[in-house]
Amino acid sequence: MKDIANKIKAIAQDLLEKGEVSLFMGWEQGEFEFQTRPFFARTSQDAEKLIFNEYSIHNLANALLKFRDGQEKIGLVVKGCDSRGIVRLLEDLQFKRERLYIVGVCCPGLKDPLEAARAHSGFNPQAAPAPLAAKCRSCLQPNPVIYDQLLGEEQAPRSEGERYAQVHEIEKMSADERYRFFEEMLSPCVRCYGCRQACVACNCRTCIFDETKPQWVGRETSASDNFMYHLVKALHMAGRCVECGECERVCPVNIPLMLINQKLIKDVNQFYGPYEAGLNYVEGAKPPLSVYKENDPDDFH
Ligand code: SF4
Ligand code: SF4
Ligand code: SF4
Structure with a gap:
């Protein structure tokens, strides 16, 4: 080095x-x-x-x-x-x-x-x-x-077990089990927004979480407000997360945020793929959820 x-x-x-x-x-x-x-x-x-x-x-x-x-x-x-x-x-x-x-x-x-x-x-x-x-x-x-x-010398990709192993485990849970799992996982979140600040994909000039009129997401660290924060962030990351792992690395309370990101990556890959965000730069290209064609078979909602 x-x-x-x-x-x-x-x-x-x-x-x-x-x-x-x-x-x-x-x-x-x-x-x-x-x-x-x-x-x-x-x-x-x-x-x-x-x-x-x-x-x-x-x-x-x-x-x-x-x-x-x-x-x-x-x-x-x-x-x-x-x-x-x-x-x-x-x-x-x-x-x-x-x-x-x-x-x-x-x-x-x-x-x-x-x-x-x-x-x-x-x-x-x-x-x-x-x-x-x-x-x-x-x-x-x-x-x-x-x-x-x-x-430097070209490096081989590293892998610690199957890529989506933990995502598969969670997909097998019932809806109630999943709710409890995420409630427990997200309850330590202190809403410091470190995960947002460290994220290259969180690049909106005005972030929904900073808006006060209207205030879209409550500021409490209650289960419902924490769920809301992480759900909204997850939706904004779908097809855009480049898997850099910085959000999880900087979290002061060690919330395994990559689990949420990997579920998004897996689903986008499955529904729109094969697709890996940020692996190739093609001028003018957009992530799957950032484009809409008038002849799209689905309605725009
Ligand atoms: S970095 Fe951790 S504690 Fe801070 S908002 Fe994100 S998940 Fe919550
Ligand atoms: S892993 Fe994804 S969500 Fe986390 S900081 Fe990197 S781009 Fe953002
Ligand atoms: S995640 Fe980033 S820092 Fe870690 S091995 Fe890959 S390229 Fe290097």
């Missing part, structure tokens, strides 16, 4: 010195080894701080949303999951391809800095961070799907 980090630094410095990009996004080192965090370099001196290590896990595609209204060209590093996030932004017309210089890194699988922080917090001294972050243990696409320059 040291070699990749040095190459990223050199590319960023070159682009910034030549004025080919106005800023370059990567990661910098925090106080502890596991505290890698996103960093925006604006000068070649800034770029000295760029690193790439086993904790460079944050999806930088999401950070692009801060710059969607500008004109400046931005360089950034993407792993496989981040690159699918870039496709999401391009398809959603949040960014133009020509505004990006993408350095792709074939990703060997990374560790979760939040998990490491918990293990170092002193509250749970027995906890040892897993060798790979949960999202990396079942990564379908570790290699970038869109890039201007590619670094």
Whole structure:
């Protein structure tokens, strides 16, 4: 990874010195080894701080949303999951391809800095961070799907058991069992909206959950309001979730949000597929639920 980090630094410095990009996004080192965090370099001196290590896990595609209204060209590093996030932004017309210089890194699988922080917090001294972050243990696409320059050796997809095993288990439950399962799963949700903030597909300028007139979804952390939040978010993710796993990774109360996302992915795949969001960028293409044709056999509801 040291070699990749040095190459990223050199590319960023070159682009910034030549004025080919106005800023370059990567990661910098925090106080502890596991505290890698996103960093925006604006000068070649800034770029000295760029690193790439086993904790460079944050999806930088999401950070692009801060710059969607500008004109400046931005360089950034993407792993496989981040690159699918870039496709999401391009398809959603949040960014133009020509505004990006993408350095792709074939990703060997990374560790979760939040998990490491918990293990170092002193509250749970027995906890040892897993060798790979949960999202990396079942990564379908570790290699970038869109890039201007590619670094590292191509990686094989990783899989921890059958992809939809847990979804199948839940599908076998009765309606009442399912209700109880999700009630229990979602009851710890504190509605911090961290899962929304970390999500590259949650890119609406005005989010339904922030509206107050009318207030579509209550603010309580009651079962009904929590259900409403997660149901609405799920519907907005159908056919659009790029499986980057960031929502689940940042959840402070460890809600297994990927279970909901995998059910959506499985159903969209089955009804409209084969379809995997963000795996290919075709200019002008849209996710299945974002298009409607006048000769569609179904009514528009
Ligand atoms: S999900 Fe895949 S591409 Fe993303 S950090 Fe993990 S292994 Fe790398
Ligand atoms: S990150 Fe977790 S606690 Fe916060 S809103 Fe999402 S599911 Fe709820
Ligand atoms: S819903 Fe979760 S896994 Fe899907 S794109 Fe958003 S953050 Fe990534």
